[in-house]
Amino acid sequence: MKPFVAFFIMTICLASPVWAQDLTGPQKNAVRSANAYLSMSGFSRDGLIEQLSSAYGDGYEEVDAIAAVDSLSVNWNEQATRSAWNYLKIMGFSCQGLIEQLSSDAGDKYTRAQATYGAQQAGAC
Structure with a gap:
């Protein structure tokens, strides 16, 4: 698969x-x-x-x-990783830039820890 x-x-x-x-x-x-x-x-x-x-x-x-x-059982770290992959498909980001995008109130609103996890898992860091 x-x-x-x-x-x-x-x-x-x-x-x-x-x-x-x-x-x-x-x-x-x-x-x-x-x-x-x-x-x-x-x-x-x-x-x-x-x-x-x-x-x-x-x-x-x-x-x-x-x-x-x-009421949902969602792994928010996996969601952050998914979002990070989507951003990296369309443009380049530095590690810090992607974390900021993912965690910003004007961005995706992940927690800082979730955003960091997602950026790392997607290979930006």
């Missing part, structure tokens, strides 16, 4: 709801949206919440977006 295919399958499996039975209808819908986003691209926890709750995104209430994202 190719590494990306294995990573994709693993991401989908890891992003399944942990306590979906306790979620409201809007929260369950936000889980479905979150899983769709995670199947397409890497997201940080805060970035995914913003995507789900933004008026320019899905428009869910922030409380519903938070509950949905927090």
